[in-house]
Amino acid sequence: MKEYLNIALPKGRLGEKVYAMFEAVGFDCPSIRENNRKLIFGNEAVGVRYFWVKPSDVTIYVERGAADIGVAGKDILLEYAPDVYELLDLRTGVCRMAVAAPVGFRDDPARTLRVATKFSEIAQEYYNRQGREIDLIHLNGSIELAPILGLSDVIVDIVETGTTLRENNLEVVETIIPISARLIANKASYQFKNERIRELSEKLAGLVAKKQSEADT
Amino acid sequence: MIRSPEIFKPEERAAFALRSLYRSYGYSQFRMNKFEEYDFYVRNKSFLVSDNIITFTDTNGKLMALKPDVTLSIVRNAKDGEHGTRKVYYHENVYRPARGSRTFREIPQVGLECIGEVDDYAVAEVLSLAVQSLSEIAPRGMLNVSHLGILSELICRAGYPEETHRELFRLIGEKNLGELQQLTSGLGIAPEPAEKLFALLSGSGEVAPTLNLLGGFYSDGAWQSAVAGLRRVVTLLPAGSVRLDFSVVGDRNYYNGIVFHGYAEGIPDRVLSGGQYDKLMQKLGKTSGAIGFAVYLDQIERLTPAAGDYEVDTVVLYGADADLSAVCETVNRLVASGRRAAAVRELPKTLVWRNLIRL
Numbered sequence: 001m002k003e004y005l006n007i008a009l010p011k012g013r014l015g016e017k018v019y020a021m022f023e024a025v026g027f028d029c030p031s032i033r034e035n036n037r038k039l040i041f042g043n044e045a046v047g048v049r050y051f052w053v054k055p056s057d058v059t060i061y062v063e064r065g066a067a068d069i070g071v072a073g074k075d076i077l078l079e080y081a082p083d084v085y086e087l088l089d090l091r092t093g094v095c096r097m098a099v100a101a102p103v104g105f106r107d108d109p110a111r112t113l114r115v116a117t118k119f120s121e122i123a124q125e126y127y128n129r130q131g132r133e134i135d136l137i138h139l140n141g142s143i144e145l146a147p148i149l150g151l152s153d154v155i156v157d158i159v160e161t162g163t164t165l166r167e168n169n170l171e172v173v174e175t176i177i178p179i180s181a182r183l184i185a186n187k188a189s190y191q192f193k194n195e196r197i198r199e200l201s202e203k204l205a206g207l208v209a210k211k212q213s214e215a216d217t
Numbered sequence: 218m219i220r221s222p223e224i225f226k227p228e229e230r231a232a233f234a235l236r237s238l239y240r241s242y243g244y245s246q247f248r249m250n251k252f253e254e255y256d257f258y259v260r261n262k263s264f265l266v267s268d269n270i271i272t273f274t275d276t277n278g279k280l281m282a283l284k285p286d287v288t289l290s291i292v293r294n295a296k297d298g299e300h301g302t303r304k305v306y307y308h309e310n311v312y313r314p315a316r317g318s319r320t321f322r323e324i325p326q327v328g329l330e331c332i333g334e335v336d337d338y339a340v341a342e343v344l345s346l347a348v349q350s351l352s353e354i355a356p357r358g359m360l361n362v363s364h365l366g367i368l369s370e371l372i373c374r375a376g377y378p379e380e381t382h383r384e385l386f387r388l389i390g391e392k393n394l395g396e397l398q399q400l401t402s403g404l405g406i407a408p409e410p411a412e413k414l415f416a417l418l419s420g421s422g423e424v425a426p427t428l429n430l431l432g433g434f435y436s437d438g439a440w441q442s443a444v445a446g447l448r449r450v451v452t453l454l455p456a457g458s459v460r461l462d463f464s465v466v467g468d469r470n471y472y473n474g475i476v477f478h479g480y481a482e483g484i485p486d487r488v489l490s491g492g493q494y495d496k497l498m499q500k501l502g503k504t505s506g507a508i509g510f511a512v513y514l515d516q517i518e519r520l521t522p523a524a525g526d527y528e529v530d531t532v533v534l535y536g537a538d539a540d541l542s543a544v545c546e547t548v549n550r551l552v553a554s555g556r557r558a559a560a561v562r563e564l565p566k567t568l569v570w571r572n573l574i575r576l
Contacts, residue, residue, distance in 0.1 A: 063485075064485055064486075065484075065485020065486070066485075083486070085391060085392040085393075086391045086392065086395075086396075087392060087393075087394075088395060089395040089396075100243075129291070186485055187478075187479045187480070187486070187487065188481075188482075188484060188485050188486060188487070189485070190357035191361070191480045191482075192357060192359065192480070192482050193458075194421070194422075198421070209543040
């Protein structure tokens with residue numbers, strides 16, 4: 001029997017997309033496609049076990065070794081800086097971390113900028129690099145509301161299509177960094193399940209490259 | 218006499234085994250004070266795992282710190298410029314936030330330092346003791362060895378600007394080849410050096426092929442001699458328990474040569490970390506070389522087996538009018554036969570027992 005490779009996937013649309021990639025390279029687990037409320041799915045024949053976890057928790061499961069590998073957004077990796085290997089950009093779940101403000105907002109560099117965000121570390125680091133003093137307001141959701149109600153001047157948040165921003169009369173002022181899903185590995189698991197993790201990573205890299213070249217042509 | 222060796226927790230067993238191991242290789246125990254002057258740590262902050270230090274004002278008004286690190290204290294007290302090497306081991310507690318935690322913890326560490334004329338034998342011996350330490354901790358261990366001198370030389374020869382080095386080393390530490398590729402290709406430098414770096418980081422880490430790969434990068438004497446130096450020490454180590462992994466990057470301000478991280482199966486974080494830190498010695502005004510490592514005993518706690526089914530084998534329940542000599546005799550007989558026995562007047566609700574004797 002193969003030793004299980006434990007894989008943490010983010011719940012939701014991104015997780016489903018990513019699972020399809022794992023399946024395509026031979027790390028399939030048919031029970032995951034059953035419509036039920038289970039959180040753990042295993043395929044003994046292939047030696048894989050998948051967990052659905054909250055996207056922001058994937059890094060915790062991997063860093064602490066409950067999962068050997070996982071898939072997390074670059075936003076989560078930048079925000080929490082977990083001590084893991086970042087093996088591959090899966091080039092899916094593509095979006096960007098951006099500064100957004102009410103349409104027509106004019107920044108006054110002489111004033112402390114009030115910034116509302118869920119991503120405090122990323123925002124602080126971004127403005128530190130510019131030497132800009134900010135008043136950081138950490139929120140847990142509905143970030144777009146902050147500038148509308150005058151709680152903040154700008155927001156730092158993930159922008160995918162920009163629809164939510166437009167509907168709330170906000171616009172992107174600056175892109176901080178492009179975001180996509182990354183394959184991450186626990187550093188200790190990488191030692192002891194080295195061949196399987198490298199095999200999976202190489203196969204996924206091949207699949208990503210193939211998709212990329214198909215998209216380019 | 219210790220009646221039941223299973224009483225030792227894995228970290229306690231490991232601490233004794235490691236101390237005995239280091240002692241048998243001629244290392245003597247180094248004892249130190251729990252406190253040092255705060256100033257000393259502030260001057261060498263970047264060598265520490267965390268900036269956070271517990272401080273207090275001593276009765277003489279001096280600001281003191283509970284030691285967050287052992288190596289600094291040993292190095293500070295080491296005599297300098299003597300012939301030969303001084304070999305010491307320690308078993309101490311340090312006080313700092315655990316990685317990923319925002320609160321202070323007392324972290325027990327065992328480790329060793331070899332200070333003085335650090336030759337190839339000294340380096341090989343320390344690496345070998347690191348490998349042996351891992352096998353004392355768990356049946357399977359893996360030591361990832363890197364060489365900061367070789368890695369830095371590779372980066373310098375590539376001509377990457379100094380201001381990119383910090384980011385380069387961070388990405389190397391993450392094995393983040395994708396972003397490394399983006400960074401290096403954006404610098405407008407020929408792709409060959411970057412390809413060498415990618416080949417080194419994406420390989421299996423097996424010792425012989427990695428040394429051959431390194432040897433093929435440049436043919437000049439300086440490069441070949443650096444690779445030969447690495448070859449001399451790592452080929453002395455047992456195959457299968459060592460990987461050459463250049464994603465191990467210590468702080469370049471302190472470490473200069475070999476750096477290594479150790480992993481034990483069943484523990485999700487590294488349990489051992491060390492390297493050659495001649496640059497730290499220089500910063501502290503010393504001319505000697507030094508190499509050493511620490512084993513994080515708090516990590517080994519993770520290997521504790523699940524609690525057994527019973528806390529005691531037999532509960533001896535005696536009444537108010539029981540014959541005390543009979544109680545003593547029963548309990549002593551059970552203990553002498555190797556069982557765990559608890560004599561109680563009333564059955565505790567939380568105690569889990571297997572047999573009950575009423576007296």
